[in-house]
Amino acid sequence: MAARPSFSLSQAREAALDNRRSARAGGDPLAAKRDRAAVPTFAEAVDQFLSSKLAEFNNDKHRLQWRSTLDAYAGPVLGSLRVSDIGFRDVLRALEPIWREKTETASRLRGRIEAVLAWATVSGHREGDNPARWKGNLDALLPKPGKIAKADNHPALALADVASWVADLRKRVGMAARALEFAAFTAARSGEVRGAVWTEFDLSAALWTIPAERMKAGREHRVPLTPELVAMLRALPRMDGSSFVFFAPRGGMLSDMALSAVMRRMQEAATAEGGAGFIDLRSGRSAVPHGLRSTFRDWAAERTDYPHEMAEIALAHNVGSVVERAYRRGDMLEKRRTMMAAWGRFLRGDAGQKVVQLGSVR
Numbered sequence: 001m002a003a004r005p006s007f008s009l010s011q012a013r014e015a016a017l018d019n020r021r022s023a024r025a026g027g028d029p030l031a032a033k034r035d036r037a038a039v040p041t042f043a044e045a046v047d048q049f050l051s052s053k054l055a056e057f058n059n060d061k062h063r064l065q066w067r068s069t070l071d072a073y074a075g076p077v078l079g080s081l082r083v084s085d086i087g088f089r090d091v092l093r094a095l096e097p098i099w100r101e102k103t104e105t106a107s108r109l110r111g112r113i114e115a116v117l118a119w120a121t122v123s124g125h126r127e128g129d130n131p132a133r134w135k136g137n138l139d140a141l142l143p144k145p146g147k148i149a150k151a152d153n154h155p156a157l158a159l160a161d162v163a164s165w166v167a168d169l170r171k172r173v174g175m176a177a178r179a180l181e182f183a184a185f186t187a188a189r190s191g192e193v194r195g196a197v198w199t200e201f202d203l204s205a206a207l208w209t210i211p212a213e214r215m216k217a218g219r220e221h222r223v224p225l226t227p228e229l230v231a232m233l234r235a236l237p238r239m240d241g242s243s244f245v246f247f248a249p250r251g252g253m254l255s256d257m258a259l260s261a262v263m264r265r266m267q268e269a270a271t272a273e274g275g276a277g278f279i280d281l282r283s284g285r286s287a288v289p290h291g292l293r294s295t296f297r298d299w300a301a302e303r304t305d306y307p308h309e310m311a312e313i314a315l316a317h318n319v320g321s322v323v324e325r326a327y328r329r330g331d332m333l334e335k336r337r338t339m340m341a342a343w344g345r346f347l348r349g350d351a352g353q354k355v356v357q358l359g360s361v362r
Contacts, residue, residue, distance in 0.1 A: 039082045039125050040120070041080055042075075042078040042086060043079035045125070046075075046116055050066060073109050074094050074113055084125060084127075086126070087131050088137065092142075095142065099143075103145045104145070114130055114132035114134075117131065154293075154294060155287050156287055157291060159298055159302075161278050162299075162349070166181075166184065168266055169266065176259055178246060179194060180262050181232070182229065182232065183289060184292045185228070186208070186225075186229070187292070188316075189216070189290065190259055192215070192221075194253050194258075195214055195244075195253055196210075196245045198243055201233065206225040206227070206230050207225060208223040208225055209223075210223065215316060224336055226337075226340060226341050259289045263288060299343065299346060309332075310332050310335060310339060311339070313331055313336065314339065314340065
């Protein structure tokens with residue numbers, strides 16, 4: 001069967017007429033066509049822009065974030081469009097789906113799209129205003145980021161639900177379930193766990209050292225491991241050719257969605273039995289992996305034997321002023337080892353642990 005033409009006979013005649021008009025006016029229709037073909041698509045513009053932009057960053061994590069954010073959220077909408085054709089509505093289509101649910105990510109995405117299109121303009125590939133500009137442009141239709149979400153406002157697991165949630169999780173098989181369990185017991189970020197490689201671990205010293213380039217704050221972070229976690233790590237299978245501790249089926253790094261999917265299935269199973277499931281008491285939303293860190297912070301706030309500073313260091317947060325941090329020599333590792341052992345007992349539901357629910361501290 002012959003392929004159907006991409007446009008009708010009448011459209012072809014109209015295009016031919018336009019070409020003749022252009023030629024009579026002294027134009028060169030073929031040159032114009034070649035010029036348009038030379039205009040990069042948004043995906044191509046991202047590649048060209050980042051080839052020089054990424055050299056500004058001294059942190060590999062930031063380089064990865066720039067690329068992954070543009071690829072994941074802008075690529076499906078803008079990737080195939082030529083930069084000269086991208087308008088306000090196109091940018092809006094890329095931002096709106098995540099503007100309320102992932103506000104911080106969406107806000108960063110907007111700035112990165114704006115930067116790519118600004119590069120396209122100064123490179124001569126497009127003209128006019130930048131459709132990703134915020135002030136006097138997108139702010140007319142999108143609510144201000146600060147009004148709708150906070151960067152760390154992740155639904156957290158209620159303290160009273162912790163033991164039953166852990167018991168449920170431990171019944172589940174798969175590398176994503178083990179990564180989620182490890183994240184819960186260490187209070188580490190999902191990305192820190194998913195990106196963990198065996199060379200970061202000293203199991204004889206019960207220590208996990210995360211290098212600076214993998215940390216949000218850009219500083220090396222040491223995590224004490226309980227005997228239970230050391231036993232878990234020793235029991236994990238290893239894949240030839242993969243250095244990841246919690247590897248994906250083909251040996252690469254687990255995706256963020258893999259851990260989220262485990263929690264979603266746990267929530268669906270719990271609600272199918274007629275209960276409310278595992279929800280954040282403030283927002284009423286289902287708990288998510290990053291919210292486990294807030295649950296840890298709520299638990300630590302309830303304890304009188306662990307100072308605020310120690311819990312913040314365990315979460316790899318900045319503590320005190322720049323000057324104070326410069327003069328602090330230690331990271332309270334051995335004291336944190338005791339605290340994380342107590343946190344582990346609480347997660348398992350051992351007797352004597354308090355389960356008073358506080359307002360979530362992000």
